Amino acid sequence: MAVTFADLQTEAGLKALDEFISGKSYICCGKFTKDDVKVYAAISEKPSGDLYPNASQWYETVSAKLALSFPGKAVGVSLGGQGSPAEAAPAVEAKEAAGDDDDDDLDLFGDETEEEKKAAEEREAAAKKSAKKKESGKSSVLMDVKPWDDETDMKKLEEAVRSIEMPGLLWGASKLVAVGYGIKKLQIMLTIVDDLVSVDNLIEDYLTVEPRNEHIQSCDIAAFNKI
Template sequence: ASSAPAPAAAAPQAAAEEEEDDDLGLFEDETEEEKKVAEERAAAAKASTKKKESGKSSVLLDVKPWDDETDMKKLEETVRSIEMPGLLWGASKLVAVGYGIKKLQIMMTIVDDLVSVDDLIEERLTVEPANEYIQSCDIVAFNKI
């Protein structure tokens, strides 16, 4: 009678080992499937980054002078003299603000991945030597193309 429980105890251990083997087999199959899925996702991510690289935006800036005596032609020349990869200056016009002061409204087209508008304003337009003419810049419109 004491020998009967021993084979019964051995049988569950063997079954447990078989289950572990089955788990490993299933896991390996999932790994191959996961690799395929991961490769597909990576390919999709690369495709989406290529689309993002061509993203462009149209930005309308207000460039404000220090006072009514600021030479607006020099101010516009200073703005247009800033060159960066992915930056293209467009049309501009002078708009009356009041008290004889005019501001420059200028359009630019940028490649989103190459040009940061905030960096352009903070690091190029409102620092030396441009700040001799430019008091401040505001983004009036920012549209994706």
């Protein structure tokens, strides 16, 4: 539904403005234009920051812009006979900024222009690029890998462990530790990229399933530290 200047005197109109201006600095094209002055002039007072936070922030931004445009003069504009709270600003200057045409029936919040769509796409692409550049966290893990019995070939057990290769997984130093009755366990270090590797999945889906479970009876996490 079209929203006109007259609607901006109502709660529904201010709500529409607040939703439209969300995520934007200005009404159109990502920069301060006469459209901002037109809408600003149609609002009788600054929108409530509690009810219309986006519109309120935009109103302050436009007020600052107008103050820079008319230094030393009260900030206020008029349009179509309507005045803002400060009537002291010259209507002629505001009219020149807003344009001489009668825009009372202008659809303020219609479809996005091609420039707005392009700007939005560029912002989205930049955000995705920034997210990709962000380095994922890493963790250092000390894992105990236990054999079935004292007859398990520990060399083959370690080979089975190290044969697992996946992005974000790096095997480190290892040693055999006696646990009693002639049985030894393999204690091995590994470094993982947290976003790529889950230690629980590594154990459940790779280490303790065929064919590696021929040598590996169970695995435990002895230590887990963020790098």
